[in-house]
Amino acid sequence: MSPIDSWDEATYVFTGGPDSFLTVLSVVVAVVMFVGFIAVMVRHEKHAYAQMIHHEPVEKGPAVEGEPQVY
Amino acid sequence: MTPEDTLASMEAVVTDLFYWMSIALMICIHAGFLAYEVGASRSKNVLASAMKNLLTFAVVIATFFFFGWWFYNAFFQFPVGAIDAATAALPWSEDMGPNVTSVTGIFWGAFALFAATTGSIMSGAVLERIRTSSFLILTTVLGSVVWIIGAAWAWHGNGWLLTEWGWHDFGAAGCVHLIAGAFTLGVLMNLGPRIGRFVGGKAITIPPHNLPLTMLGLMLIFVGFFGFLMGCVVYTNTGYFTIFGNPTNLSAIAFSTLMGLAGGIIGAYVSSKGEPFWTISGGLAGVISVAPGMDLYHPALSFVIAAVGGMLIPYIGRLLEKFEIDDVVGAVSVHGGCAFYGLTVSGFVLWGYPNVAIDGFGTPPDINPLGQIGGAVVLALLGFVPGYAISLALKKVDMLRIPAEVELAGLDLSEVPATPYPEGIPVTTLRNEDAVIGGEEVKA
Numbered sequence: 001m002s003p004i005d006s007w008d009e010a011t012y013v014f015t016g017g018p019d020s021f022l023t024v025l026s027v028v029v030a031v032v033m034f035v036g037f038i039a040v041m042v043r044h045e046k047h048a049y050a051q052m053i054h055h056e057p058v059e060k061g062p063a064v065e066g067e068p069q070v071y
Numbered sequence: 072m073t074p075e076d077t078l079a080s081m082e083a084v085v086t087d088l089f090y091w092m093s094i095a096l097m098i099c100i101h102a103g104f105l106a107y108e109v110g111a112s113r114s115k116n117v118l119a120s121a122m123k124n125l126l127t128f129a130v131v132i133a134t135f136f137f138f139g140w141w142f143y144n145a146f147f148q149f150p151v152g153a154i155d156a157a158t159a160a161l162p163w164s165e166d167m168g169p170n171v172t173s174v175t176g177i178f179w180g181a182f183a184l185f186a187a188t189t190g191s192i193m194s195g196a197v198l199e200r201i202r203t204s205s206f207l208i209l210t211t212v213l214g215s216v217v218w219i220i221g222a223a224w225a226w227h228g229n230g231w232l233l234t235e236w237g238w239h240d241f242g243a244a245g246c247v248h249l250i251a252g253a254f255t256l257g258v259l260m261n262l263g264p265r266i267g268r269f270v271g272g273k274a275i276t277i278p279p280h281n282l283p284l285t286m287l288g289l290m291l292i293f294v295g296f297f298g299f300l301m302g303c304v305v306y307t308n309t310g311y312f313t314i315f316g317n318p319t320n321l322s323a324i325a326f327s328t329l330m331g332l333a334g335g336i337i338g339a340y341v342s343s344k345g346e347p348f349w350t351i352s353g354g355l356a357g358v359i360s361v362a363p364g365m366d367l368y369h370p371a372l373s374f375v376i377a378a379v380g381g382m383l384i385p386y387i388g389r390l391l392e393k394f395e396i397d398d399v400v401g402a403v404s405v406h407g408g409c410a411f412y413g414l415t416v417s418g419f420v421l422w423g424y425p426n427v428a429i430d431g432f433g434t435p436p437d438i439n440p441l442g443q444i445g446g447a448v449v450l451a452l453l454g455f456v457p458g459y460a461i462s463l464a465l466k467k468v469d470m471l472r473i474p475a476e477v478e479l480a481g482l483d484l485s486e487v488p489a490t491p492y493p494e495g496i497p498v499t500t501l502r503n504e505d506a507v508i509g510g511e512e513v514k515a
Binding site for chain 2: 010011014018020027031034041042049052053059
């Protein structure tokens with residue numbers, strides 16, 4: 001992954017180097033993970049709101065320490 | 072190593088260190104907003120408010136790397152200035168990662184913190200009823216698209232507001248505060264007030280659960296503003312410059328910042344009759360009011376401009392209430408209102424100050440009222456239109472606001488798997504006549 005063979009006259013030193021497949025892939029994966037985070041949040045919110053409205057626990061199983069009681 | 076190499080090396084080191092300090096101090100702004108908004112929330116929404124602030128920071132930093140920095144480099148001339156040259160700001164370019172000959176990362180970092188600040192400005196206004204996911208979508212648009220296009224136009228050495236209209240705005244009142252305030256106003260119009268905030272057209276005060284924490288949060292924001300304003304200075308090995316190219320130094324900014332804080336607090340105290348929330352918000356209002364010319368104002372004039380700005384904010388807040396707009400922390404008043412006021416005043420007070428010649432663009436017009444007011448209107452529209460349009464779209468698909476049942480019970484009972492005060496909050500019980508216990512009026 002090193003873009004350099006020597007530190008003499010080195011400029012960019014990051015893994016893969018600029019415009020490389022690895023670098024572009026890293027950016028794409030990072031963006032996909034970001035979009036996935038938003039999607040997970042939307043799903044969590046919908047579930048949490050529905051459970052609360054139906055007076056059901058948000059998570060299955062016993063409440064962990066600090067978790068609020070079922071509304 | 073030649074003396075020239077040594078000098079260049081030291082310049083890079085000091086530049087890195089200068090903005091590194093600025094970034095670290097600006098994180099205090101976010102710590103401050105977190106404390107401020109947690110305190111301003113009711114106890115049933117405390118953790119949801121804290122999570123929203125934390126996620127604002129993470130979301131804006133990430134998206135500012137993905138595409139925000141590119142907007143700044145591509146859009147400085149209207150409508151697009153340098154699409155080709157801006158490829159150096161794309162996330163896979165050689166400057167957007169460890170590079171032993173580039174200091175891009177430290178400038179990107181400082182701008183990313185400015186970007187996150189715009190999201191935090193909106194965050195407090197929409198407390199207790201917005202869906203966090205929708206808020207983060209709006210924050211991404213504000214922090215990594217809208218404000219940075221405004222910054223390219225109005226806070227760039229070759230920005231078109233400077234080159235065409237002679238614009239001057241040292242402390243980013245326009246691109247940060249005005250855009251964030253106007254964007255927030257657009258969102259609030261679609262979001263609507265908290266349940267119970269307006270009854271029969273009358274505004275009902277919903278008290279914050281911890282006003283002292285809110286005040287401490289604002290004090291932290293004051294600390295962070297020294298980092299913010301430090302980042303507004305361009306440091307070079309030959310001295311300090313504003314982003315508009317005129318010479319300045321941190322000494323000038325120390326005068327204006329401190330006198331702005333003092334004037335704003337005093338002005339807000341007078342007009343709010345000592346109401347703590349508005350009084351401490353006055354400090355912020357004061358700094359924002361003097362931000363456009365804080366490299367040029369005499370400290371006494373800074374005090375006067377800031378005091379008037381501080382006086383204005385409760386009135387702007389009441390004006391918004393007449394339209395049943397529920398701005399929980401006064402963000403539209405403090406950031407949007409004072410930025411517009413400060414930019415307008417700066418047009419007259421700074422009228423005739425020359426701008427510095429720019430390579431390839433000639434000498435911009437002198438600072439003038441039409442340029443400052445016109446620029447403020449442009450930036451207000453740049454903020455308001457997307458804020459209103461995107462929040463309207465989210466509202467249409469029923470994603471903008473939490474369900475009423477959840478709002479009444481509190482977000483900490485649903486989407487946050489923890490409780491902020493498991494042992495409850497001590498309540499002072501009054502036993503005198505006409506005391507109030509547990510929110511219900513009782514007679515002794």
